[in-house]
Amino acid sequence: MKKIIYISTILAVLSSCKTKTQEITKTAKPNILFIVVDDLGYADLSVMGSKFYETPNIDAIAKSGNIFTNGYATCAVCSPSRASLLNGQFTARHGLTQFDGAPSGLEWKEKNRHTKLLPPEYKHHLSHDDVTLPEALKENGYRTFFAGKWHLGSAADKSLPTDHGFDINIAGYERGGPYSGGYFSPFNNPQMEDHEDEKGMSFSMKLAKETSKFIEKNKDTTFLAYLSFYAVHSPIQTTKEKWEKYRDKAEQMGIAEKGFEMERILPARKYQDNPVYAGLIEQVDEAIGSVLQTLKDNGLDKNTIVVFTSDNGGVTSGDNFSTNQLMLRGGKGYQWEGGLRVPYFIYVPWMEAQGNRIDKPVSGADLYPTLLDLANIPLKPEAHADGVSLKPLLNGERIDDRPLFWHYPHYGNQGGEPVSIIRKDNWKLIHYWEDNHIELYDLNSDLKESNDVSKENNELAENLHTQLMDWLKSMNTEYATEDPEWDKEARRKRLESHRTKLMPRLEKQRKQMLSPDWQPNDDWWGSEVKSNDLKVN
Template structure:
């Protein structure tokens, strides 16, 4: 074959090469994604969300450079259900994980010694494998996927790597940092400890693993999911950060009391816990490390960054760590303090930095939103309870739709078995103990102090019908009356909580604020070698 005859072949090969290069370039131009999920962080637990006690400049940066959704919700008031919703795009009543995985249900609930009226229904113990999860959808779109931190969506066979993540650092069945605490060694079976990590916080460890993944994959398109164990109990911090926040609380004036009794448990009224404040700032430091990595690699302008929390701040139960006021309640509660969250989406290629949206949005919306942002085909059969928020991110609107919560459990924090529907400014709560329903206008009464169901009975009835039409359609399970319920025993329990536990909490609060407080274990391992 002469050179002249070979020219068409060379031209064809050159064209194929150019087309392949263009395709690779187009693939690389798709935005990277960094999804940051805090655990148990309340709506007002960030300085950018109104706290004058906690300091969070790095998370504030995400809010300032992105869009803040002021009516952003978790899909449940406790962790596992809302985490399953983030992965699946489905409300808890649909995917069947309605309480934290491992919680007692049915007659086993009596073992909690709470003497309640109802027995909670069955709760699924893992995320279903037949779902196409968000990370699996990202893999289909050509993304390398990474998970770091808390999983709590099932045990062996239902870990992050079983649901679409290429790499898993630290995710297994436990819902808190129970194996090693917040300072090294972490003793996490899904994460390797290193000698140079002595005194390192768990939050920074997860951040460094995330930063390493981003660095290793800077030339690919990646989906990094950083799911902090913080700020879940047990709350721990360094002496330096405790001292900073103890002094800050003292300078602001320490209230004589910090708790008041709610229905089942005392509930915290003050943001003045220096141990918790240090834990919050330590998580913020870790966020800063990852953001700095994006900056140094020149990836900031092409990386979507999301920040949110899985449920409200813990004002009762667990570590009784924070106050969500003026919001009512906290983690585990049916009120706004249990479900309203920091909810930020940074899209550097869209002109929305520093803007806000007051449209009610929720955790199931991230799945379709991210698919649309990367130009992938939506999967409405998967993210059945979510809608894309791209219209809001680009200055438009979305159609009003009902948001549904289903928590037929008592839990550990003092909330009541209930289901909720929010539509527009109206929020209706149905209680399973006695069938009563409360109605709140959240635009006028975000604190939920004024139940207006009686004067809006027709509206309340329509919302209730819509709520149960959805619950019945998806096969939601409901609690049942406990035939062994004894009101006298329940009252004895509540009296002990009021007369014994609440004074103990007040004592602990003042110990944390004492100038000579020392946990007696080298500050949970943060002060080893000093």
């Protein structure tokens, strides 16, 4: 299948926007295209170092804009970080500390994971008391549109996108994955209409198509288009054509005999060699390319800010064990950089950037005030209490040094442990709630987080730990509690089964997926029923 838009076209689209003759006035309010990809890892893009995945359209955003090399999600799982993107707050403040739907307290024991702690209760939807980014923009004349994954409450909670400032909601509800219909039409999503001529269309292209429709209809207004992909969340699916492309590429690059190694809790994928996941990423990239082309076709590319990020790291363990984060340890759910550091790009057409790399640590909570600032709208520090505007950094200036905080008093499906974290300058301290021990890493010299230097830097570790504990106390947050009936031996046996039973099963599945005759089902998850992926308008 030919690509919708080639890299040269997109680079031309974005690069043409930086000439001084095309600058908007200081009082003009720009349009905003805010793109969130689900579970996309820091190293899951070619522009961020991947030699396996191909993402020319996403790369073009980065290469024409600003790349934040220390861009972080506010949580290693989805719902908490998604809330932070919209309210500008860290998770301990807004209280949605776990992905919506996860059990807590005694209900957690029914999972039979035999953990030492019982995770606390948490908020299950975005607070109605918070003034969200779309609400702030609506107050200033913006039309607001949401398409894709929500996972921040349900209709019963009165917490759908339209309850929090979006004029239009396409496909957003309480589910966190494409569980109703998969990644190919019909999608059976209760907040989105399926059409007969869309059979075989990918979910990502469907969301792009709906976003393009909104942009075209509102090209004479000022708008926020929030495109929140369900991909690349499990269950991963792609077309036969894309699977073949990346299976052949994996073979050319050399397929390792063993594809997994044990982390502390679960096996972790060692390499980027999953051809289905690679195909799913490419489908997202093509969908994004189609929306960027819509902006250009409607003369909106010169006055539309483009934000691109992910809600957490890529999945190395758990779910579909899909990817590896190369230079980073861990992935989604984990307390290490692979779980927290994400792709983070901001393209502002009237600012000359061209792939400018900004190393200052920044957070998903910062995007709310940054967009207000770029739109010449007064900031709302009482709302986005933890986020700061990054506009000075985009202008080549400085912002004040500050610590970043994370609080995850839960166990993740991907091997994550109950932790709280502070990053200050190049130092990262992790507090583990099971036994209250700490780890300290110098991220300048140890990005892989393989060398705990807390004992060699005792005074620094104590100071950072005090700051972290004081901050948590000021948030009046919730903590995990000990299970008085904890069975240590049952826990040991469960962890051992991950090594002796789960890992061999994963190795077998990996080899099957990389074999030339592999086929998931007769119609490749419905993609071969009828393909309209090139039809976007």
